[in-house]
Structure formats: C-alpha cells, structure tokens
Amino acid sequence: MRLRQRFYLVEVLVGLRVTAAHFFVNLGRHTAHYVFGRKDARGAVTVQYPEERRPYSLRLRSLHRLVRREDGSPRCVACMMCETVCPAHCIYIVAAEHPNPEIEKYPARFDIDLGKCVFCGYCVEACPEDAIRMDTGILEFSSYSRRGMIYTKETLLALEPAGPDGTPRSPIPIPADRTP
Amino acid sequence: MPKLTIDGKEIEAPAGTNLIEAARRLGIEIPHYCYHPGLSIAGQCRLCMVEIGNNPRPQIACNIQVAEGMVVRTETAKVLATRQSIMEFHLINHPLDCPVCDQAGECWLQIYYMKHGLYEPRMMDEKVHKPKAVPLGPHVILDAERCILCSRCVRFCDEITGTGELGIFQRGDHSEIGLFPGRELSNPYSANVIDICPVGALTDRDFRFAVRVWYLETAKSICPGCSRGCNIEVHYNLRRPHHNQGRRVARLKPRYNREVNRWWICDAGRYGYKFVDDPSRLLLPARRADTQADEVVWEEIIPLVAARLSAYRPEEIGVLASPQMANEDLFLLRRLVDHLGIPNVDFRVPSRASGDEDRILIKADKNPNTRGAELIGLGPRPGGLDARGVLRAARERRIKCLWVLHHDLLLSAWPEEETREALRALDCLIFQGSNANGVSPSAHYVLPSATWVEREGTFANFEGRVQRFWKAVEPVGAALPDWEIIGRIGEALGMGPLPATAEAIFKALAAEVIAFRGLSYRELRDAGKPVASS
Numbered sequence: 001m002r003l004r005q006r007f008y009l010v011e012v013l014v015g016l017r018v019t020a021a022h023f024f025v026n027l028g029r030h031t032a033h034y035v036f037g038r039k040d041a042r043g044a045v046t047v048q049y050p051e052e053r054r055p056y057s058l059r060l061r062s063l064h065r066l067v068r069r070e071d072g073s074p075r076c077v078a079c080m081m082c083e084t085v086c087p088a089h090c091i092y093i094v095a096a097e098h099p100n101p102e103i104e105k106y107p108a109r110f111d112i113d114l115g116k117c118v119f120c121g122y123c124v125e126a127c128p129e130d131a132i133r134m135d136t137g138i139l140e141f142s143s144y145s146r147r148g149m150i151y152t153k154e155t156l157l158a159l160e161p162a163g164p165d166g167t168p169r170s171p172i173p174i175p176a177d178r179t180p
Numbered sequence: 181m182p183k184l185t186i187d188g189k190e191i192e193a194p195a196g197t198n199l200i201e202a203a204r205r206l207g208i209e210i211p212h213y214c215y216h217p218g219l220s221i222a223g224q225c226r227l228c229m230v231e232i233g234n235n236p237r238p239q240i241a242c243n244i245q246v247a248e249g250m251v252v253r254t255e256t257a258k259v260l261a262t263r264q265s266i267m268e269f270h271l272i273n274h275p276l277d278c279p280v281c282d283q284a285g286e287c288w289l290q291i292y293y294m295k296h297g298l299y300e301p302r303m304m305d306e307k308v309h310k311p312k313a314v315p316l317g318p319h320v321i322l323d324a325e326r327c328i329l330c331s332r333c334v335r336f337c338d339e340i341t342g343t344g345e346l347g348i349f350q351r352g353d354h355s356e357i358g359l360f361p362g363r364e365l366s367n368p369y370s371a372n373v374i375d376i377c378p379v380g381a382l383t384d385r386d387f388r389f390a391v392r393v394w395y396l397e398t399a400k401s402i403c404p405g406c407s408r409g410c411n412i413e414v415h416y417n418l419r420r421p422h423h424n425q426g427r428r429v430a431r432l433k434p435r436y437n438r439e440v441n442r443w444w445i446c447d448a449g450r451y452g453y454k455f456v457d458d459p460s461r462l463l464l465p466a467r468r469a470d471t472q473a474d475e476v477v478w479e480e481i482i483p484l485v486a487a488r489l490s491a492y493r494p495e496e497i498g499v500l501a502s503p504q505m506a507n508e509d510l511f512l513l514r515r516l517v518d519h520l521g522i523p524n525v526d527f528r529v530p531s532r533a534s535g536d537e538d539r540i541l542i543k544a545d546k547n548p549n550t551r552g553a554e555l556i557g558l559g560p561r562p563g564g565l566d567a568r569g570v571l572r573a574a575r576e577r578r579i580k581c582l583w584v585l586h587h588d589l590l591l592s593a594w595p596e597e598e599t600r601e602a603l604r605a606l607d608c609l610i611f612q613g614s615n616a617n618g619v620s621p622s623a624h625y626v627l628p629s630a631t632w633v634e635r636e637g638t639f640a641n642f643e644g645r646v647q648r649f650w651k652a653v654e655p656v657g658a659a660l661p662d663w664e665i666i667g668r669i670g671e672a673l674g675m676g677p678l679p680a681t682a683e684a685i686f687k688a689l690a691a692e693v694i695a696f697r698g699l700s701y702r703e704l705r706d707a708g709k710p711v712a713s714s
Binding site for chain 2: 075077078079080081083084090094095096097101102103105106109129
C-alpha cells in the first residue's frame with residue numbers, strides 16, 4: 001500500500017466524490033425529466049422490493065405448477081418425458097394405474113426438488129400433455145432444509161398461473177419445515 | 181446353394197431361406213412386423229416389400245425364398261414409397277398413446293415411423309375405438325387399439341404352445357385380437373407374446389408402468405429357474421432408484437440361443453427373479469450366541485467359521501452344497517472339502533413340491549446347475565453320508581457341525597419335524613445363502629451370498645452345456661459371491677490364496693475336472709459350450 005492510501009482520509013474523499021457525482025447527475029436527470037419535460041432523460045430509480053415490484057416478463061420461468069383436469073386431477077399421465085429430459089435430475093415421478101382406461105396412467109407421486117432445479121424449462125417443452133408449466137410468477141421459495149425444497153404433487157397442483165403483469169396469484173408454498 | 185444379389189451384394193444362402201433372413205446375413209435390415217423366424221409366415225403386415233428383378237410390383241420378402249440369380253433391391257424409391265404408404269395404413273387407427281404406452285422406446289411402430297413414416301397425417305376421420313387395458317391372463321394385458329394385427333401372438337399360441345387361446349375377431353378395421361370365449365391366456369409360456377408383439381398391444385402386467393425402458397440397462401445371463409438354462413437378458417434400473425419400488429432388477433427377457441431356448445422362456449423363469457430385491461435378503465454376516473444374532477464383518481466371521489470347521493473331526497462335519505450354485509463355487513467347495521477330508525458331502529436335496537415338466541422348455545429339476553454339481557463331484561465321498569444320512573446322523577449327534585449352502589431343508593421332501601430335530605441337535609450350524617429361509621434363523625453363523633445377477637459365473641444345464649452369466653448389479657449389503665466366501669474360508673484354513681476372479685477358478689476347474697477339459701471361460705462366449713461327452 002502506498003503512503004497516500006495508508007491515510008484513509010484521501011481515499012474517503014475520493015469515494016465521496018464518486019457518490020456525489022452520481023447524486024448530482026441523477027438529480028439533474030430527474031429535474032430534466034420532471035421539470036423541463038425532457039422525457040428521454042432517465043435518472044436511476046430504486047424499487048422498494050419486496051413491497052414494490054416491477055412487472056415480470058411473460059416468458060419468465062418461475063415456480064412450476066401441475067395443470068389440472070376439470071375434475072381437479074392432474075393432467076399429467078406420468079410418461080416421464082420431463083423426468084427424462086431434466087438435466088438436473090430433479091423430477092421424481094412414480095406412475096400408477098388410472099381407473100379410466102382412456103387415461104390409463106397418472107402420477108402417484110410427482111416431486112420436484114427445487115434445490116436441484118436449474119429452471120431451464122425443458123420439462124415444459126417436453127411435456128406432451130401440457131401438464132407442467134412454469135408460469136406461477138413465484139420466485140421466492142426457501143427452506144431451512146434440503147428436504148423442504150422438495151415440492152410435492154399436491155403443492156404443485158394447487159398453484160395458479162400468474163396474473164397478466166406476472167404477479168403471482170397463488171401464495172408462495174410454505175415448506176413443511178417452516179412456519180409462516 | 182442358390183446365389184443371389186441383394187442391394188448389389190452377392191450372397192449364397194441355403195434353399196428355403198427367405199429374403200428377410202438372407203438380407204439379415206448381409207447386415208441389411210428389411211423392416212417387418214408379422215414375420216418372426218420362430219413362427220410360420222403370415223404375410224399380414226406387408227411392410228417387408230422389396231423389388232425383385234424386373235417384376236413390376238414390389239413383393240413381400242418374408243414369403244419369397246432365395247433363388248439362383250435373383251436380384252433383390254430393398255432401398256429403391258418404389259420400395260420406400262410403398263413402406264411409407266404401408267406405415268400410413270398401419271397408423272390410421274393407431275392411437276397417439278406413446279406417452280402412456282409401456283412399449284414406447286422399444287416399439288417397432290415408433291422405430292419404423294421415424295425411419296419411413298409420413299410425418300404429415302392425412303387422416304381426417306375419427307379413429308376406431310377398441311377395448312383398452314384388458315387383462316388377457318395373469319401376465320399379459322391387451323390394448324386392442326394399439327394392435328396392428330400382425331398375428332404373431334395368435335401364431336405363437338397355435339404353433340409353439342399349441343394352446344390356441346387367441347384369435348382375430350370382427351372384420352375390416354374393426355378386427356381385433358381377443359380370447360376365445362371362456363379362455364384365458366394362462367399357458368406356461370404366455371408372456372412370450374409380449375416379447376414378440378412388435379407394438380404396445382400386448383404388454384407385461386408385472387412390468388406395467390414400473391420403469392420406462394430407456395432407463396434400463398442389460399446384462400446377459402442364464403435363467404436359474406430350472407435345469408434347461410435358458411439364455412436371458414437381465415434388465416435392471418439403477419438410474420432412477422425411486423422407480424419400481426426401489427427394486428433394481430425390473431424384468432428378464434429371453435435371449436436367443438439356437439441350442440437351448442431359441443427365442444422363448446417360460447413364465448416361471450421370467451418372473452422368478454423377485455428374490456433378488458426381496459426384503460428377505462441377508463445383508464450382513466451374522467453370528468448367533470444363544471438367541472441373540474450379532475451382525476459382524478467378514479474379517480471377523482471368516483476366522484470364526486474356519487476355526488469351527490477345523491475344531492471337529494472331518495467325519496463330524498456335513499456339507500450340503502447346492503445345485504443353485506455356479507460351477508466356480510462348487511469347484512472351490514470341493515477343493516475345500518477335500519482339503520479338510522470331509523466325507524459327508526452332498527448336493528441332492530429332493531424338494532417337497534414335485535416339479536412340472538413339458539416338452540418345450542420346462543424341466544422338472546428346478547436347479548440350474550445339477551449337472552455341474554454332478555460333474556464336479558459333490559456327492560458323498562467313499563464312506564461318507566448323503567444329505568438324508570447327514571441329517572439322520574445329526575439327530576444321533578454323530579454329525580456335530582453342518583454347513584448348509586442355499587438349501588431350505590424345511591421345504592425338502594423329508595419330514596419337517598425330523599429336519600428341525602436334526603438342526604436343533606447340531607453343535608454348530610453354518611448357513612450360507614442369499615435370502616433368509618427356514619434354516620437361516622437357527623444358524624449359528626450366517627454368511628450372506630450374492631445372487632446370480634450380482635456376480636458372474638457358469639452353469640451347466642441338463643445336457644451338460646456350460647453357459648456363462650454376467651454381473652448386472654452390485655451385491656446388496658456385504659453379500660459376496662459364494663466362491664469368494666468359500667475361498668476366504670479356505671484361505672484361512674490354509675488351502676491356498678483366494679483366486680482373484682471367477683475366470684481364474686474356471687481355468688483351474690477346466691484343468692482339473694475331466695468333463696470341463698478344453699473349455700475356456702472366454703471361449704464360452706454368449707452361447708456356451710457342451711462339456712466333453714463322458
């Protein structure tokens with residue numbers, strides 16, 4: 001370290017200059033934007049996340065959901081295409097016999113380990129029944145354990161698609177190991 | 181032999197060979213559904229069309245025999261257009277079931293559709309609906325919509341088993357496969373129709389939805405269900421352990437061997453593998469003091485067992501080898517028995533249930549290696565007792581230590597009470613086997629062995645054909661192949677070092693046992709070789 005740097009005072013002043021420069025540039029831009037009507041001048045804005053949110057893009061890949069049939073049962077026929085294509089091996093399906101021979105097969109178990117998921121969206125692409133989608137708009141899920149990151153069929157079936165601006169319409173699923 | 185040309189390549193084939201087989205020898209695949217080398221020719225599917233000479237129309241290759249100077253072309257524009265039309269025809273009423281169909285991944289309709297299909301469907305009409313998910317018998321389930329009416333299954337039941345349960349009913353596009361009234365597809369070979377069904381019409385009830393076929397891996401093996409020694413493939417799943425309720429071996433499939441089972445296996449053999457992933461598997465070696473069983477490690481139990489075996493006089497020890505064991509195990513056991521000078525050795529324990537037998541494949545002897553045990557010589561030594569004699573002597577306390585390999589003596593043809601009494605009277609009972617049975621709970625030492633899919637080795641079938649089986653999965657728990665357990669005990673008793681592989685033991689076996697002379701483990705290859713005729 002050079003001597004000048006050892007006296008922090010100089011470096012602190014340098015830092016203050018950078019901050020102040022940003023402050024006055026932004027102040028100028030905001031003034032131009034709002035007071036003088038220069039709409040192309042855009043100052044930096046802070047979004048008060050999570051109270052305030054910017055709209056999500058419609059093609060955002062968020063938490064998965066399982067699409068339901070009219071009677072509420074999963075549309076999934078447990079063909080294992082998503083499980084096969086999944087590069088993270090995070091989908092666990094166990095197939096069972098459906099009482100209706102026209103449907104024939106349904107998932108007795110359909111777990112997604114979100115601790116492993118890489119949100120590539122291949123499962124959605126691979127699904128021949130359009131039974132899995134990543135359109136819930138939910139991005140904030142967390143857990144105190146690995147086990148809690150495994151979302152079950154029941155949880156995924158209960159989710160609704162996000163609204164038109166990408167706002168989630170379903171509450172964030174709470175893992176079993178966490179109290180709200 | 182007629183000489184002909186297929187796609188510009190010359191081949192000589194015996195008279196009577198059809199064009200599909202002749203082309204196969206050249207490595208040319210002519211697509212087909214209804215033709216099966218083990219069945220009569222039906223000419224139903226019309227897919228195997230080829231052009232012959234200057235004939236104006238393509239002809240079916242399955243029903244045309246080779247002839248001198250024939251010129252066959254299998255990939256001309258006309259042939260390809262015909263194939264595409266015929267595929268379109270087959271798919272008119274075929275449902276888009278692939279996601280739920282167990283055949284997906286090994287379906288010839290999928291394979292030929294990808295190769296020759298018309299990708300833009302022209303059918304506008306509603307497909308004809310037929311019964312789905314109909315059980316035909318204990319093992320087979322039918323989806324009539326998926327059937328392409330190749331009639332292989334019908335011909336199988338007519339020609340191979342002669343039971344004739346199946347037929348084609350109705351006419352035109354309403355034709356469907358079905359059972360004759362009052363019949364059930366329950367003959368002892370019924371599940372073979374699943375293998376020969378080229379599409380997903382006939383699927384396996386036992387394998388239904390268990391594992392998708394693309395997760396399966398295969399190992400060549402030999403069926404241990406009877407002394408026929410049918411060649412099989414073991415299909416196992418290790419990639420998705422949550423499938424099939426955690427069972428690793430998912431199914432057995434027949435493997436072609438002209439000399440033994442051709443294309444078929446019986447249902448008893450096909451579904452007889454369930455013990456491999458059964459909860460009754462013995463996982464760790466155990467030592468019992470009073471009523472308490474302690475699980476221990478091999479390093480601890482081998483010297484204990486060796487010490488017990490050397491503590492008794494040889495005539496106080498009985499050894500009951502099993503014809504379920506491979507030649508390599510039996511050979512090392514014989515070496516050990518000879519090393520200790522034990523006269524009371526046997527492998528014949530008659531089972532209580534009398535075995536069924538037929539003229540197709542099934543043999544009454546339900547052990548895969550009785551012939552091997554005979555040839556290697558695990559019968560009583562001069563002056564020694566046979567199995568029944570050993571148990572009698574145990575009751576009279578003349579035999580003090582008994583080493584039982586695999587046998588469930590309580591299920592033998594002998595009175596159960598007598599056997600129990602003999603086991604109780606023993607000073608030391610050693611049980612070696614893969615699963616818990618009637619003997620294992622009373623054993624003082626339990627040695628867990630690997631099942632046949634967890635190791636490699638050879639069996640000799642009833643005709644004396646020595647056939648190799650390969651390892652599919654790892655042994656469960658601490659289980660070891662029988663030869664390794666026997667070899668380690670032998671090592672502790674000064675019999676010499678433990679052989680490194682099954683192959684090394686086979687080499688010694690071929691050098692020492694006359695019947696096996698001249699055989700080499702590698703040279704057995706897939707189809708096996710007969711022992712020297714005595």
